[in-house]
Amino acid sequence: MSLSRRQFIVRAGLLAGFGPGLLAACGGDDTSPSATDAVADGSAASSTGGVVRIAAWPFYIENDQNPKKAATIANFINKTGIDVDYQLAIDDNVSFTAKFEGDLKAGKGIGFDVAQPTSWMASKWIANGWVEPFPVDKIPNKVNVIDSLASPAWDPDRSKSLPYSIIQTGIAYYPDKIDGEITSIKDLFNPKLKGKITILSEMRDSVGFMLLMMGVKPADAKLDEMLKACEELRKLRDAGQFRKITGNGYIEDLGAGETGAAMAWSGDVAGIQVDTPDLKWVLPSEGGILSSDTLIIPKGGNVDTAAAWINYLYDPTVSGPLFEAINYGSPVKGAADSMTPEGKANPVINPAADAALYGWRDLTDDEQNQVDEAFVAATQQ
Amino acid sequence: MAFGGGGGAKPVGDGIRPSNRWVPWMLLGPGLAWLFVFFVIPLFELGRGSLVRGGLSNYSNVFSDNGEVILRTFVYAFVATVLAVILGYPLAYFIAMKAGRFKTLLLAAVVLPFFVTYLIRTLAWKILLFGDGPVVGLLRWTGLLSRNGEVLNTHAAVIGALLYNFLPFMVLPIYVSLDKIDRRLLEAAPDLYADGRRTFFRVTLPLSLPGVFAGSLLTFIPSCGDFVNAELLGGDRQRMIGNIIEKNFLRENFRPQMSALSFVLMLLILGGVLLYARILGTEELA
Amino acid sequence: MRKRWPSRVLGVWAGAVVAFLFTPIFVVVLFSFNEPGRKLANGSWVTGRYNYKWGRFSLDAWKNWNAYPDLTSAFYRSVRIALVVVLISTVLGTLMSLALVKYRFKGKGIVNMLLVLPLTMPEIVLGFSLLTLFVTASVSRGVITIVIAHVMFCVSYITTTVKARIRGFDWRLEEAAADLGANAWRTFTRVTLPIIAPGIAAAALLTFALSLDDFIITYLNSGRVETFPIKIWITKRSSIPPQINVFGTVVLLFSLALSISGLLGQRRRGRTTN
Numbered sequence: 006m007s008l009s010r011r012q013f014i015v016r017a018g019l020l021a022g023f024g025p026g027l028l029a030a031c032g033g034d035d036t037s038p039s040a041t042d043a044v045a046d047g048s049a050a051s052s053t054g055g056v057v058r059i060a061a062w063p064f065y066i067e068n069d070q071n072p073k074k075a076a077t078i079a080n081f082i083n084k085t086g087i088d089v090d091y092q093l094a095i096d097d098n099v100s101f102t103a104k105f106e107g108d109l110k111a112g113k114g115i116g117f118d119v120a121q122p123t124s125w126m127a128s129k130w131i132a133n134g135w136v137e138p139f140p141v142d143k144i145p146n147k148v149n150v151i152d153s154l155a156s157p158a159w160d161p162d163r164s165k166s167l168p169y170s171i172i173q174t175g176i177a178y179y180p181d182k183i184d185g186e187i188t189s190i191k192d193l194f195n196p197k198l199k200g201k202i203t204i205l206s207e208m209r210d211s212v213g214f215m216l217l218m219m220g221v222k223p224a225d226a227k228l229d230e231m232l233k234a235c236e237e238l239r240k241l242r243d244a245g246q247f248r249k250i251t252g253n254g255y256i257e258d259l260g261a262g263e264t265g266a267a268m269a270w271s272g273d274v275a276g277i278q279v280d281t282p283d284l285k286w287v288l289p290s291e292g293g294i295l296s297s298d299t300l301i302i303p304k305g306g307n308v309d310t311a312a313a314w315i316n317y318l319y320d321p322t323v324s325g326p327l328f329e330a331i332n333y334g335s336p337v338k339g340a341a342d343s344m345t346p347e348g349k350a351n352p353v354i355n356p357a358a359d360a361a362l363y364g365w366r367d368l369t370d371d372e373q374n375q376v377d378e379a380f381v382a383a384t385q386q
Numbered sequence: 387m388a389f390g391g392g393g394g395a396k397p398v399g400d401g402i403r404p405s406n407r408w409v410p411w412m413l414l415g416p417g418l419a420w421l422f423v424f425f426v427i428p429l430f431e432l433g434r435g436s437l438v439r440g441g442l443s444n445y446s447n448v449f450s451d452n453g454e455v456i457l458r459t460f461v462y463a464f465v466a467t468v469l470a471v472i473l474g475y476p477l478a479y480f481i482a483m484k485a486g487r488f489k490t491l492l493l494a495a496v497v498l499p500f501f502v503t504y505l506i507r508t509l510a511w512k513i514l515l516f517g518d519g520p521v522v523g524l525l526r527w528t529g530l531l532s533r534n535g536e537v538l539n540t541h542a543a544v545i546g547a548l549l550y551n552f553l554p555f556m557v558l559p560i561y562v563s564l565d566k567i568d569r570r571l572l573e574a575a576p577d578l579y580a581d582g583r584r585t586f587f588r589v590t591l592p593l594s595l596p597g598v599f600a601g602s603l604l605t606f607i608p609s610c611g612d613f614v615n616a617e618l619l620g621g622d623r624q625r626m627i628g629n630i631i632e633k634n635f636l637r638e639n640f641r642p643q644m645s646a647l648s649f650v651l652m653l654l655i656l657g658g659v660l661l662y663a664r665i666l667g668t669e670e671l672a
Numbered sequence: 673m674r675k676r677w678p679s680r681v682l683g684v685w686a687g688a689v690v691a692f693l694f695t696p697i698f699v700v701v702l703f704s705f706n707e708p709g710r711k712l713a714n715g716s717w718v719t720g721r722y723n724y725k726w727g728r729f730s731l732d733a734w735k736n737w738n739a740y741p742d743l744t745s746a747f748y749r750s751v752r753i754a755l756v757v758v759l760i761s762t763v764l765g766t767l768m769s770l771a772l773v774k775y776r777f778k779g780k781g782i783v784n785m786l787l788v789l790p791l792t793m794p795e796i797v798l799g800f801s802l803l804t805l806f807v808t809a810s811v812s813r814g815v816i817t818i819v820i821a822h823v824m825f826c827v828s829y830i831t832t833t834v835k836a837r838i839r840g841f842d843w844r845l846e847e848a849a850a851d852l853g854a855n856a857w858r859t860f861t862r863v864t865l866p867i868i869a870p871g872i873a874a875a876a877l878l879t880f881a882l883s884l885d886d887f888i889i890t891y892l893n894s895g896r897v898e899t900f901p902i903k904i905w906i907t908k909r910s911s912i913p914p915q916i917n918v919f920g921t922v923v924l925l926f927s928l929a930l931s932i933s934g935l936l937g938q939r940r941r942g943r944t945t946n
Contacts, residue, residue: 071741107810280725382451386630425790428805431805495693503900507697516724611794612795632891635800655793
């Protein structure tokens with residue numbers, strides 16, 4: 006079947022005489038092949054001494070469009086001489102982990118020295134032995150971790166992980182685009198907003214919202230309640246309620262003003278405020294979801310540069326300004342003291358002790374698998 | 387109807403019998419090895435992978451879980467292809483028959499947009515189709531769209547983008563087949579039929595069908611396997627097979643189903659191609 | 673001849689379709705001069721993250737085209753990958769097309785079929801099956817797997833294109849050269865190569881464009897490596913700087929310059945032969 010050839014003849018004809026200068030003109034301007042190329046084939050995974058390669062979520066540093074210009078990173082480079090290769094590699098926990106699962110199982114490096122999966126996923130990485138233990142003596146600032154996150158069941162002495170951030174999942178919306186205000190999850194899932202809202206592909210956020218709406222705290226939820234929540238999500242989806250179900254990519258259409266209302270992470274909303282002055286943030290009346298992303302050193306990562314980066318982040322004078330800028334809660338004791346009064350008073354960064362924020366309990370493997378499967382069936386297929 | 391390949395007269399020099407019969411195989415060796423290792427074996431692996439855990443039930447699951455998406459994918463690709471013929475044929479005809487000295491220029495104009503990165507030009511459509519953008523504004527103003535109506539996240543947006551992205555693949559083959567038609571035939575025709583329309587339907591159109599055939603495949607096949615347009619311009623209700631695979635391709639638990647889904651996509655396309663070839667009577671396909 | 677109305681309709685239709693093809697291209701170029709953002713109440717300008725809505729005219733993205741070094745290096749990486757892909761696939765593809773055009777042998781039909789099959793498969797199938805192989809063989813994805821994937825689909829393009837271009841070549845010239853005492857290498861470099869070179873160059877250029885632009889297959893097989901299209905795909909979640917449009921426009925201008933010089937060259941050649 007040589008049908009396609011014709012078309013190529015035509016193209017070839019058009020392109021004929023294009024001159025061989027093209028190749029020369031295109032080539033070799035890149036005088037500084039980045040670290041990415043060196044590690045691309047997995048060869049130099051842990052041998053590089055002078056760079057820390059970070060896999061990050063979007064909106065997690067002051068200027069993630071141009072990480073080297075972000076104050077936190079620039080100061081780190083100045084201070085330690087360690088270069089930073091910062092990639093927005095994480096869109097959601099499951100897809101990020103899946104991408105490197107094969108390499109991790111084979112005991113190979115994944116080309117990152119630091120990653121930031123959410124705590125539940127970090128616990129899986131640790132259980133599977135996919136992380137390097139922290140060189141604890143190189144992270145003296147570790148003592149600054151706030152008490153409530155100091156010893157989770159899956160890493161009681163925090164010898165393999167430390168929280169990076171504290172996240173609130175709430176609702177972001179444009180009053181004029183949905184002709185009204187939103188105060189609750191019920192409002193968000195109101196058929197009136199059919200096709201205008203987005204939800205997250207993170208099970209704990211989306212199922213958590215549904216549980217809260219059902220009046221169940223995620224920390225107390227039983228398996229059948231979680232499955233019921235998945236079923237409710239499926240019904241909503243079949244009715245066309247959701248415009249999209251995405252990872253962190255939801256922020257793009259929200260930033261462009263196309264999404265009317267979105268289940269959103271607190272910091273993202275602040276991140277796009279310049280583009281979207283009309284965008285509002287609300288913690289729903291049923292409550293919001295509280296979670297924490299976690300710093301780990303993936304197997305094969307450079308433990309020394311990673312430790313330097315983690316230790317640096319645990320300096321309250323670094324953490325304060327950074328988290329004020331990105332609008333997330335800092336897990337570092339005393340960070341608030343390095344914030345401006347406005348930052349200190351911002352409930353998204355420093356919520357009141359009695360704020361309606363609910364975290365998940367640790368799920369058993371069986372629960373995790375069952376809910377995951379139900380959630381994927383309800384939202385991804 | 388033959389359109390290329392070994393059909394027609396043998397050009398000079400085609401098919402020397404080599405003194406050493408290993409010569410052609412030595413020339414072919416490296417390329418064939420590459421294709422074998424990185425094309426044939428992967429397909430075999432894909433087929434094998436689709437039967438891991440669950441065997442053939444993976445296939446029935448594919449249809450029960452994704453039936454709607456599979457159907458939607460083929461409808462999108464089909465509509466985009468038909469529209470591409472409707473838009474592309476007259477353009478190709480114009481270039482081949484009427485453009486005169488602007489022929490090359492017009493051909494270049496058809497190809498040139500495709501030197502702008504695929505993602506960038508699709509993002510440009512997004513800019514055009516935003517709720518407060520020019521297209522929606524125009525449609526609302528003319529009343530074709532309600533006040534709250536939108537274009538993004540609709541079937542029309544995704545089909546339109548598929549149509550746009552693969553339209554040149556339709557125009558060029560049709561152009562080639564039209565361009566090859568012996569003009570004396572067309573000049574003689576009016577004497578016999580005395581009617582431009584009949585000339586077109588009796589002579590030109592049949593002779594250009596191979597081009598339509600090739601163009602249809604070159605539009606239909608990539609449309610079926612695309613996820614970029616549906617992801618950028620569509621929403622949850624516009625997902626295609628590609629989006630499902632893209633979302634789940636790395637999840638180990640889902641790999642058998644995704645492999646089965648890819649295999650189904652491939653087989654359906656091959657089946658469609660053969661059927662289409664049969665209808666148009668292109669025997670060279672097999 | 674007097675123009676009848678179908679002819680006019682045809683012209684308008686053709687013009688409209690060409691306009692349709694160029695509309696987004698116009699937007700790409702236009703938005704390279706955009707500075708997204710808005711004016712604050714106090715009159716100062718804040719720059720936005722997403723180059724989606726028109727803010728104000730600015731040459732900033734052109735002046736500071738390298739403002740996002742990661743984007744620039746992804747672009748250069750794509751160019752480098754494309755060059756390697758062109759090199760490998762041109763050599764492999766040219767050898768294959770020579771074999772297919774010059775010689776008659778058993779199994780030719782199967783070889784031809786094997787060459788065409790990749791062109792009839794959707795990219796997602798090609799990409800996913802290759803990924804399955806890499807996963808099974810536990811090969812880490814990176815630059816090397818990207819090159820492998822690109823060469824896989826480019827070899828077919830090169831072979832079919834070059835084959836078509838050299839079909840009419842009179843191979844007896846080679847024999848004549850040999851009769852005159854030229855050895856095989858000399859015959860190839862002095863006789864064969866100059867004649868098939870334009871065809872190869874055209875095919876190589878096509879391959880370069882295909883490799884530079886490929887997204888779907890690359891996306892599935894890239895691991896953590898960011899090519900230019902992948903960089904756009906990833907970065908657009910948090911920002912779409914107009915510099916992306918600058919790169920797109922530059923590639924367009926470059927192709928435009930090449931096609932103009934190609935057209936002029938053709939015209940010149942045409943004149944000398946007339």
